[in-house]
Every structure is written in C-alpha cells, then in structure tokens.
Amino acid sequence: MEYIQIRMIRPDLRNVPACPLPEGFAIRMYRDGDADAWVRIWRQSDTYLKDISPALFQKEFGRDLPSMPRRCMFLVCPDGREIGTITAWRRASHGRPWGLLHWLAIVPEFQGRGLSRPMVAALLERLRALGHRRALLLTQTVRLAAIRTYLRFGFRPEVAGDEDRRAWSLVREVVSHPALDAALA
Numbered sequence: 001m002e003y004i005q006i007r008m009i010r011p012d013l014r015n016v017p018a019c020p021l022p023e024g025f026a027i028r029m030y031r032d033g034d035a036d037a038w039v040r041i042w043r044q045s046d047t048y049l050k051d052i053s054p055a056l057f058q059k060e061f062g063r064d065l066p067s068m069p070r071r072c073m074f075l076v077c078p079d080g081r082e083i084g085t086i087t088a089w090r091r092a093s094h095g096r097p098w099g100l101l102h103w104l105a106i107v108p109e110f111q112g113r114g115l116s117r118p119m120v121a122a123l124l125e126r127l128r129a130l131g132h133r134r135a136l137l138l139t140q141t142v143r144l145a146a147i148r149t150y151l152r153f154g155f156r157p158e159v160a161g162d163e164d165r166r167a168w169s170l171v172r173e174v175v176s177h178p179a180l181d182a183a184l185a
C-alpha cells in the first residue's frame, strides 16, 4: 500500500456510540511527566515514523502543554501500565475551528482486541465536553486498522481532489464500507 496522507471528518459530535472499556482497563488523563510514556507507546506501536522522540512530542504539543491534562488520554492496562494514547487536540480548517483526533496508538501487545474503540469514543466525548462541535483527523492510507475504527465511529473520507480520490480508491480495494462507496461515487 502506498503511503498517502488523507483526512477524515465527522461533521458533528452527536450520536457517539457508547463503548465501555473491558474490565480492568482504564483511561486516565495526562499528568506532568507523561511525555516519556507517550514517546514509549509511539515508539513501540508505529512502524512508519522514524523520529519518534521527546522532540517530536514537544513539536506536536509543546505550544500548549497546559491544556494536555484536559486533552491527552492514556489507556491503562490491568497491571497499571500505559499501553495506549490519544489526544483531543484542535485545529482550524476550512475557516472553522475543529476538534482534532490526534496521535492514536496502542502498543502491539494489546493490538487486535478493538481497544481503540473505547479510546475513540472517549475522545469524541472529550471533544464535546471541551466545546467542540465537529471533528477532523489526519491519517495515511497504510493505517487500515485505524481507518476501520474511524469509519465505525462516523468519520467520513474527505475527498477534495484527484489525489484524495486516488488515495481513497486504494483504501477501498482492501476495506469495504458503504461510506467509502458514497465518498467515491
């Protein structure tokens, strides 16, 4: 699969499917010093980015660290380790403010169990609690497990031109979902 940047949008934050955590798991908010846990989780989880470091964390979140305890979440497994992260960030796009689903990852040991679902549900509720009215995310064509999860939670492909159309057509070859057919019709 070619690595192409794509975007998905959820035009509103209504009707977020409820998705409880499995027993023993918890979601907690960011605390001072959690940059190390964030870097560890992303280093273990991702096979595409080469420069996952405290500097990357700083580049992504350093301009507003005080908001991290309200915006960045960790998934904690029954033995107390942080094994996933997701951030309810924000971005201006199309001349409007958007809640941004940012930097979702789960370490490989805990992948394949659908644990991203309660994280995305919690993220959407958090965005709503923070006053956002719509959500946006950036991802890449290769991230099929993420794309499937986002589709399940009502995110829809943004097809703004020929390159988007080509990228989403590649995704549709391996992921079947009515929203992809609709976006490419």
Ligand SMILES: CC(C)(COP(=O)(O)OP(=O)(O)OC[C@H]1O[C@@H](n2cnc3c(N)ncnc32)[C@H](O)[C@@H]1OP(=O)(O)O)[C@@H](O)C(=O)NCCC(=O)NCCS
Binding pocket: 045, 046, 047, 103, 104, 105, 106, 107, 110, 111, 112, 113, 114, 115, 116, 117, 138, 139, 140, 143, 144, 145, 146, 148, 149, 152, 174, 175
């Ligand atoms: C994205 C991520 C958090 C998802 O973790 P997860 O919840 O364990 O995901 P799962 O393995 O349960 O897969 C979710 C869905 O994708 C499907 N899926 C998994 N791998 C797939 C693949 N290679 N091709 C197609 N579908 C796939 C699963 O069958 C599941 O489908 P379902 O919702 O219909 O049941 C995890 O893969 C990850 O951390 N990846 C690295 C970082 C990353 O890519 N983050 C996203 C940034 S935008």
